Amino acid sequence: MVTLVLFIAFAIIALVGALGVVISRNPVHSALWLVATLLSMAGFFILEGAYLVSAVQVIVYASAIVVLFLFVIMLLGVDREESLTDPLKVQRPVALMLGLVVFALLIGLMGNHWATGAQSATAALESGDGGNVERVAREIFTTYLWPFELTSALLVVAVVGGVALARRSRRAEAASEVAQ
Amino acid sequence: MMLGAGDPLLSGKIDLTVVLIVIGKTVAVFAFLLVAVMLYIWFMRKVIADMASRVGPDTAGPWGILQSLADGIKLFFKEQSVPDSADRRVFFLAPYISLMTAFLAFSIIPIGGQVSIAGHQTYLQLADLPIGILFLLAMSGLGLYGVMLAGWSSGSKYPLLGSVRASAQMLSYEAAFGLAIVGVLVQAGTLSTRAIVDKQAWTGVGSLGTWYVIPAFVAFVIFLISAIAETNHPPFDLVEAEQELVGGFHTEYTGIRFAIFYLAEFMNLITMSAIAVTLFLGGPAGPSLGFLSATGAVNTWLMPVFWFVAKVMVLLFGTVWLRASLPRLRYDQLMDLGWKWLIELAFIWVMVSGVIIVGRNEGWNLIAVVPLSLLGGLGILGVLRASMPNRSELVEEIL
Numbered sequence: 001m002v003t004l005v006l007f008i009a010f011a012i013i014a015l016v017g018a019l020g021v022v023i024s025r026n027p028v029h030s031a032l033w034l035v036a037t038l039l040s041m042a043g044f045f046i047l048e049g050a051y052l053v054s055a056v057q058v059i060v061y062a063s064a065i066v067v068l069f070l071f072v073i074m075l076l077g078v079d080r081e082e083s084l085t086d087p088l089k090v091q092r093p094v095a096l097m098l099g100l101v102v103f104a105l106l107i108g109l110m111g112n113h114w115a116t117g118a119q120s121a122t123a124a125l126e127s128g129d130g131g132n133v134e135r136v137a138r139e140i141f142t143t144y145l146w147p148f149e150l151t152s153a154l155l156v157v158a159v160v161g162g163v164a165l166a167r168r169s170r171r172a173e174a175a176s177e178v179a180q
Numbered sequence: 181m182m183l184g185a186g187d188p189l190l191s192g193k194i195d196l197t198v199v200l201i202v203i204g205k206t207v208a209v210f211a212f213l214l215v216a217v218m219l220y221i222w223f224m225r226k227v228i229a230d231m232a233s234r235v236g237p238d239t240a241g242p243w244g245i246l247q248s249l250a251d252g253i254k255l256f257f258k259e260q261s262v263p264d265s266a267d268r269r270v271f272f273l274a275p276y277i278s279l280m281t282a283f284l285a286f287s288i289i290p291i292g293g294q295v296s297i298a299g300h301q302t303y304l305q306l307a308d309l310p311i312g313i314l315f316l317l318a319m320s321g322l323g324l325y326g327v328m329l330a331g332w333s334s335g336s337k338y339p340l341l342g343s344v345r346a347s348a349q350m351l352s353y354e355a356a357f358g359l360a361i362v363g364v365l366v367q368a369g370t371l372s373t374r375a376i377v378d379k380q381a382w383t384g385v386g387s388l389g390t391w392y393v394i395p396a397f398v399a400f401v402i403f404l405i406s407a408i409a410e411t412n413h414p415p416f417d418l419v420e421a422e423q424e425l426v427g428g429f430h431t432e433y434t435g436i437r438f439a440i441f442y443l444a445e446f447m448n449l450i451t452m453s454a455i456a457v458t459l460f461l462g463g464p465a466g467p468s469l470g471f472l473s474a475t476g477a478v479n480t481w482l483m484p485v486f487w488f489v490a491k492v493m494v495l496l497f498g499t500v501w502l503r504a505s506l507p508r509l510r511y512d513q514l515m516d517l518g519w520k521w522l523i524e525l526a527f528i529w530v531m532v533s534g535v536i537i538v539g540r541n542e543g544w545n546l547i548a549v550v551p552l553s554l555l556g557g558l559g560i561l562g563v564l565r566a567s568m569p570n571r572s573e574l575v576e577e578i579l
Contacts, residue, residue: 028270028332035325055314063321064351067328071347074332074340132310133371 010043038062189302260435265335278326278444285319292484312371331429342428346419357406359526363399377463393460407452415506453495464488528557
């Protein structure tokens with residue numbers, strides 16, 4: 001009963017937030033609505049018994065990533081209302097179509113287990129020794145070690161690449177100008 | 181819903197009494213924090229005045245102890261101005277985000293031991309979450325929004341600069357802060373604050389050695405430095421550097437909204453001290469009064485709370501001392517310290533203590549493992565330091 005009430009409350013916040021992201025004209029307001037959606041997602045995770053995922057959702061997505069969004073918005077000064085004229089006319093009908101396709105897929109997936117496996121992982125998460133966090137950690141560092149390490153390598157490569165692009169020294173720039 | 185899974189109060193049937201106890205605990209913790217902030221501000225002003233050979237507040241109440249209350253009442257009745265260029269809704273929202281996250285972060289702190297209220301066993305702690313200390317990281321991450329949005333929504337230059345500074349600083353030190361916590365969690369092997377405190381429980385003078393300040397000393401030092409930077413406390417208060425930024429992110433705030441920012445700032449300071457006590461200094465652990473009954477009210481209720489408050493006060497005195505004696509860091513020094521020292525040291529500390537713990541579990545020869553892992557850590561640090569560009573190279577690149 002409590003779970004249902006909480007689920008409905010979080011669902012309303014998530015949907016309103018998602019609408020707010022799209023409807024707000026001010027990018028900062030959009031980012032704030034996104035935070036509301038992400039936080040209610042964290043609420044869903046708690047309702048499903050996935051505490052670690054919920055904490056990660058708040059720490060990584062709702063705070064770090066959206067704060068970086070805001071940081072960029074503030075630094076670049078793009079926090080003015082943008083004009084709504086569309087440079088690419090095709091965009092809107094295509095976006096609408098793709099959105100409908102995704103929506104249909106989601107609806108289709110809801111009743112079918114062939115793609116997602118059996119529903120409700122709650123029991124598996126709460127049973128057995130060690131808490132939720134320990135079990136996730138054990139899975140990551142034993143069964144899924146290889147994909148985990150690959151993902152972290154990918155992130156490091158991205159960071160190093162970003163730094164290398166951003167930190168071109170003046171001397172290299174001058175050299176490239178001379179070459180041109 | 182298993183949020184309070186650790187607390188014996190919530191493991192049984194949830195009836196009205198249980199709900200009332202939880203509400204009572206919430207109100208009590210909130211009141212505790214408010215009074216603590218009030219007294220801390222008075223204490224800070226008195227101590228700094230002493231250190232500067234001044235008198236300090238001495239008019240309101242005995243020793244001026246009611247000064248903060250008077251200031252609070254004054255701020256409550258002051259006019260609250262809103263700049264014309266402000267984004268009004270966000271401007272109103274920002275102080276409450278700060279306050280809410282500051283208060284929620286404190287809810288995971290074990291203030292005392294296990295007590296019995298109205299026939300129910302419960303911890304003197306608002307919430308013992310299974311994700312425990314991660315909740316603190318989540319709240320300190322969300323707390324950043326208060327500062328950031330306050331600066332942005334004011335629609336004015338200096339607050340914006342202040343909040344950009346604040347977000348850069350807090351994001352940078354969040355990394356070192358989180359890693360320092362990992363440095364002690366590796367040894368504790370649990371996230372729950374209650375379980376961490378239980379591992380440092382008092383059984384005699386010897387249990388001083390189980391307080392993580394000793395086995396995880398490096399993590400303790402990194403934690404203290406980055407916690408002070410996280411709370412924008414001097415010497416890391418570049419966020420509100422008066423000479424450069426008027427008042428930083430809260431320049432445009434007046435009246436009670438301004439007071440709320442101050443309240444949140446000091447609440448965060450108290451929370452950080454309390455977290456340091458919980459993680460490293462044994463929380464409520466301490467000798468109980470032997471001549472009284474071990475199950476009596478004094479030894480179950482009072483003594484743990486006394487030890488907790490006493491330890492927090494020692495750390496808080498340290499923060500006042502910092503405020504009174506240290507000049508503010510330069511911005512590049514702040515970033516250097518965070519990115520080039522603390523994060524690496526914390527990473528290496530996590531690795532070294534991980535090796536030592538695995539060594540202990542696997543029964544390796546610790547006399548060989550401990551020095552070797554330390555040497556390995558120092559080696560990695562040396563390689564990292566050597567690979568960094570030095571100052572003259574950087575200056576050359578910028579010019």
